[in-house]
Amino acid sequence: MSEARPNGSKGQIMAALRRSLKREQPAPEERRLLEERLAQPRAGLIPARGQRDHAAQLDLLEEMLTELSATVARLDDAAEVPQAVADYLKSENLPPRLRLAPREDLRVLPWDSQPLLEVTEGSAQETDPTAVTGAFAGIAETGTLVMASGAEAPITLNFLPENHIVVLRASDVVGAYEEAWTRLRARFGNGTMPRAVNMITGPSRTGDIEQTILLGAHGPRRLHVLLIEDAEQPAAAD
Amino acid sequence: MLQSSSPAFKENARAALADQTLQKALGNVKAGFIGKRAKARARLPEFEDLRDAARDIKNHTLANLDFYLERYEEKVLASGGQVHWAATAEEARNAILTICRDAGAKVVTKGKSMISEEIGLNAHLEEAGLDVVETDLGEYIIQLRHETPSHIIAPAVHLTKDQVEADFRHHHDELPADRSLVEPEQLVAEARQMLRHRYLEADVGITGANFLVAETGTSIIVTNEGNGDLTQCLPKVHIVIASLEKVVPNLEDATTILRVLARSATGQELSAYTTFSTGPRRPEDLDGPEQYHVILLDNGRSQMLGGEFQDMLRCIRCGACMNHCPVYHAVGGHAYGWVYPGPMGAVLTPSLIGVDEAGHLPNASTFCGRCESVCPMRIPLPRMMRHWREREFERHLSPKAVRFGLAFWAFFARRPALYHRLLGLKMRVLGALGRAQGRFNALPFAGGWTKHRDFPAPQGKTFQQLWAERQKGGAGS
Numbered sequence: 125m126s127e128a129r130p131n132g133s134k135g136q137i138m139a140a141l142r143r144s145l146k147r148e149q150p151a152p153e154e155r156r157l158l159e160e161r162l163a164q165p166r167a168g169l170i171p172a173r174g175q176r177d178h179a180a181q182l183d184l185l186e187e188m189l190t191e192l193s194a195t196v197a198r199l200d201d202a203a204e205v206p207q208a209v210a211d212y213l214k215s216e217n218l219p220p221r222l223r224l225a226p227r228e229d230l231r232v233l234p235w236d237s238q239p240l241l242e243v244t245e246g247s248a249q250e251t252d253p254t255a256v257t258g259a260f261a262g263i264a265e266t267g268t269l270v271m272a273s274g275a276e277a278p279i280t281l282n283f284l285p286e287n288h289i290v291v292l293r294a295s296d297v298v299g300a301y302e303e304a305w306t307r308l309r310a311r312f313g314n315g316t317m318p319r320a321v322n323m324i325t326g327p328s329r330t331g332d333i334e335q336t337i338l339l340g341a342h343g344p345r346r347l348h349v350l351l352i353e354d355a356e357q358p359a360a361a362d
Numbered sequence: 363m364l365q366s367s368s369p370a371f372k373e374n375a376r377a378a379l380a381d382q383t384l385q386k387a388l389g390n391v392k393a394g395f396i397g398k399r400a401k402a403r404a405r406l407p408e409f410e411d412l413r414d415a416a417r418d419i420k421n422h423t424l425a426n427l428d429f430y431l432e433r434y435e436e437k438v439l440a441s442g443g444q445v446h447w448a449a450t451a452e453e454a455r456n457a458i459l460t461i462c463r464d465a466g467a468k469v470v471t472k473g474k475s476m477i478s479e480e481i482g483l484n485a486h487l488e489e490a491g492l493d494v495v496e497t498d499l500g501e502y503i504i505q506l507r508h509e510t511p512s513h514i515i516a517p518a519v520h521l522t523k524d525q526v527e528a529d530f531r532h533h534h535d536e537l538p539a540d541r542s543l544v545e546p547e548q549l550v551a552e553a554r555q556m557l558r559h560r561y562l563e564a565d566v567g568i569t570g571a572n573f574l575v576a577e578t579g580t581s582i583i584v585t586n587e588g589n590g591d592l593t594q595c596l597p598k599v600h601i602v603i604a605s606l607e608k609v610v611p612n613l614e615d616a617t618t619i620l621r622v623l624a625r626s627a628t629g630q631e632l633s634a635y636t637t638f639s640t641g642p643r644r645p646e647d648l649d650g651p652e653q654y655h656v657i658l659l660d661n662g663r664s665q666m667l668g669g670e671f672q673d674m675l676r677c678i679r680c681g682a683c684m685n686h687c688p689v690y691h692a693v694g695g696h697a698y699g700w701v702y703p704g705p706m707g708a709v710l711t712p713s714l715i716g717v718d719e720a721g722h723l724p725n726a727s728t729f730c731g732r733c734e735s736v737c738p739m740r741i742p743l744p745r746m747m748r749h750w751r752e753r754e755f756e757r758h759l760s761p762k763a764v765r766f767g768l769a770f771w772a773f774f775a776r777r778p779a780l781y782h783r784l785l786g787l788k789m790r791v792l793g794a795l796g797r798a799q800g801r802f803n804a805l806p807f808a809g810g811w812t813k814h815r816d817f818p819a820p821q822g823k824t825f826q827q828l829w830a831e832r833q834k835g836g837a838g839s
């Protein structure tokens with residue numbers, strides 16, 4: 125079986141591991157427990173700060189993001205997004221040009237209301253100054269945004285442009301990382317991941333020159349979150 | 363493998379201590395890391411419990427490494443990726459070169475990877491005619507200087523801003539000579555501009571991995587700059603190099619360890635980018651690599667498993683041990699002579715390249731115990747350094763003077779009760795001796811380098827006080 129694959133020294137390495145572990149295989153009962161651990165992941169210790177009520181999670185998310193030099197604007201309705209994007213670009217003196225993630229709920233927004241805004245869909249190109257994307261989840265614990273790649277979420281949008289505007293629904297905000305994994309499994313199936321999941325916690329930064337933190341090393345210099353306070357409560361994590 | 367100059371630790375250290383520019387740069391290590399970690403720790407009440415949980419997860423995984431690696435491989439294959447098992451550095455280098463050649467690659471971009479340093483990858487690919495571009499800012503700077511990293515998470519920490527400016531002026535000679543590079547922001551912006559098109563022209567992107575997840579066949583990288591992501595999402599081939607012990611069972615396990623990683627490393631709550639990659643681009647994807655390869659490197663790990671250095675396999679390369687190490691603060695990373703510096707290097711290097719080459723390193727310790735007290739994975743670093751010293755002693759590899767210290771040490775190490783009884787007396791004598799001389803070359807455990815420097819003691823205490831306190835507390839034993 126192994127000959128067909130270009131897997132190199134697998135046999136030799138596995139033999140060395142087994143010698144060191146002093147076993148050929150896990151005993152049947154042990155194996156059953158290991159399989160179970162893999163198939164039924166259990167959350168470990170979740171910090172208390174990730175277990176507040178939903179309104180407090182939104183506040184914590186905003187607080188953490190702000191601390192990270194990201195900015196947050198809260199909107200009552202997604203329909204306000206185009207206006208908010210235009211306002212933001214203007215306030216930062218950025219060109220009125222953006223690459224939009226080809227996501228249905230972003231596509232249907234009233235972009236026409238902003239005639240000066242040039243909106244193109246697709247994956248990021250070298251010259252794009254700004255990307256506007258959705259997010260799979262927001263995690264209050266550390267002010268983290270979770271992006272799950274797919275047809276509606278090309279990942280180059282998260283990294284190539286200098287400015288990243290993220291439209292995040294309050295109902296997609298959870299307290300702790302583990303809740304995001306539960307939602308990922310619900311969406312993509314157990315043991316299956318989208319090709320890329322990007323946890324983004326603030327704009328790109330580096331400390332490589334004399335340990336001074338500077339923004340915009342290679343990824344976005346600016347991260348702006350439009351938090352849509354849709355009334356829905358988050359889907360119960362099962 | 364990367365050539366080592368570890369046998370020359372003492373000479374390296376002596377030179378480092380005399381290097382004023384280096385000493386200035388090293389001041390940033392203490393200033394930049396210690397306070398930030400302490401703050402992050404204070405802010406998370408669960409931090410100490412998370413350290414225990416992280417240790418337990420790794421111990422469980424290591425005890426079942428055969429099982430988890432096989433399950434991990436199955437999942438990578440199921441997601442369309444390929445796994446290449448490499449027993450040695452040479453096998454890993456050759457596997458990577460073959461993938462690059464098959465892809466017709468000319469330009470290869472790289473995210474920061476210590477494993478890549480360990481196997482001496484860049485030189486190998488360059489000899490084969492490939493254009494290899496480091497993209498992490500620190501790595502980019504040292505690549506320009508033809509140097510190796512001096513720290514596992516801050517590769518250019520040994521350099522000052524002025525040195526970086528001089529390097530950029532020298533190497534970026536297509537840019538106007540009269541441009542201003544006074545501000546660090548200007549240096550970052552220039553590197554960003556220089557590297558931008560390199561990402562886009564690369565055929566292959568190579569990254570390391572902080573974790574591999576058996577449940578899903580996922581590799582995880584943790585970065586702050588975003589360079590690792592541009593390296594892996596733009597070229598048509600993504601190669602991940604990871605050593606065997608990077609595997610964990612589930613996403614939840616990775617999460618628990620992530621909660622202590624960045625806090626221990628840089629004092630951040632979480633690094634800016636934590637990226638989970640699973641296989642190549644899917645049919646519906648608009649971007650991402652067409653090929654996804656994982657090189658699983660052994661290079662000595664399977665031998666450490668089950669032995670007295672197994673605990674070292676829990677290491678998540680956060681750098682906290684060197685950030686808090688008075689020896690590292692004094693001599694920097696290059697003095698250790700190989701890829702991994704500081705306390706973790708003093709333990710790991712002899713395991714990987716042999717006690718003949720690196721037998722001196724475990725002497726590069728004051729046994730102050732700071733490294734173990736901050737290690738998020740609770741690795742008993744001082745104890746393992748003692749193990750190495752005993753082994754080295756048994757093999758009589760050390761020069762006579764060092765052997766004398768070791769003989770003293772080994773005698774007591776095997777008689778802990780006697781050691782502890784004599785300790786109070788011993789410490790008083792040593793303390794008095796140290797105070798009288800203002801330095802510690804009389805300490806039998808410390809190598810010859812102590813005569814060059816009175817080690818700056820953290821938290822404003824003298825070295826004697828710290829030393830005595832640690833010993834009284836019985837810590838590190």
Ligand code: SF4
Pocket residue numbers: 676677678679680681682683684705706733736737738739740741743
């Ligand atoms: S030994 Fe511990 S403190 Fe040092 S790098 Fe490894 S995990 Fe971090």
